[in-house]
Amino acid sequence: MNRSEASARSILTGVLERQQTAIAERWVQVQMERGEVGGGLAEDELREEADALVAALSSGLAGDLPVERVVAQHRQLHDAVTDLSMRRARAGTSPTATSLAVLSLKEALLACVAEESLDTRGSLAVARVVNRLVDAAGALSFETYVEGREEIIRRQNRQLMELSTPVVQLWREILAVPLIGNLDTARSQVVMENLLEAIQEHEAAVAIIDITGVPTVDTSVAQHLMQTVKAVRLMGADCVISGIRPGIAQTIVQLGIDLSGIQTRATLADALETAMGLTGQRGPYAPEHP
Known part of the structure; x- marks a missing residue:
């Protein structure tokens, strides 16, 4: 660090120590005047x-x-900048507006520095230090915002997938997962995790995977289903796949997909009947045996 920079840093440090409140107040006013707040943040925030x-x-x-x-x-x-950026990301402020808000701190800082009795050379040296500091803070806020929004989006997508793949207890020891829509790798992972957790929680003996709402079954979908079945069996439960429509059955045969080791049924009702048999239970309308 050269002498000029060291002197500028010392001057700026003194200004910050003496005028913290004034700088913060000016910064808030600059943001509000320029409309760089966004996200409905209140003045006290x-x-x-x-x-x-x-x-x-x-x-x-x-x-x-x-x-x-x-x-x-x-x-x-570092934490102050990232906390600000994440708070604004959650509030819906744009990344550009967030970075501009951080960069506007320069104006507040330089306004307070201007009140010091500095010559032109000293003022320029302090301005260079301010620019380097605040530019770095602006870049960090933008990077944090983007990463934070991506994490929020991933979490929301996962929550949506969990809501779209509920695990339902049909009967004592019998669970069902009604699938609707396409079954990709990410969703298959959510299905498997939720189903395995439910099996453990409910001490289930049979899990029914209903694919009535799945529009097409290709090699990828079949692979995901077989992986889920294997995981269920490792938990000590049986697995039945329901919703095998004629078109789906033809596609499976044409693709050469081997589901011979998995119990399949045409409807959820048939699958439930099979599950009742596997668990040695009778439904409410099952006939009494003499």
Whole structure:
């Protein structure tokens, strides 16, 4: 670090220490004036973000880390930036608006620096340090936002898949999974996990996988079904596949898919009857044996 940069850093550190509240307040006002808030964040929430980030910036700059590594490696500052970005991602603010909001901190900082009695060279040196710090914070906020939104989308997709593949207890020791729509790898994994957990929870002896709502069965779908059946058997339960319509049966034969080791039935009612037999139970309408 050269003497000019060290001096600029010392000046900026002093400004941050003396004017934390004023800088945070100016930053909030800049965001509100420019409409960079987004997501319906209230003014008190903006002030909370601003206080945390400015305090963390002051702490980070007062340490020994080089300026170019302060944002990435100072834990308090890194967390303040990522928390701000994730909060705005959850609120629905765009990534561009989030980055611009962080970058507008420059204006608040430089306005307070301008109140210091600095010559032109000192002012330029401080401005360079401010630019490097806030640009790094803006880049981190954008990266965090994108990663955070992707994680939110993945979680929402998984929740939707779980809702679209419920495990239903049809009878004592008998579960059913009614599948509707296409069965891809991700959804098959959710089906398998939910079914295995339900088998353990309900101490089920038979699991029925109903594919009546699956439009087509190809090699990939059949492979997913067989993997699920194998997993169910490893849990000590039997598995029955229902919903084998004539068209599905022809497709399975034409593709050479071997389901001979799996019990299949045309309808869910037939599968339930088979499951009742496997568990040695009788339904409410089963005839009494003399």
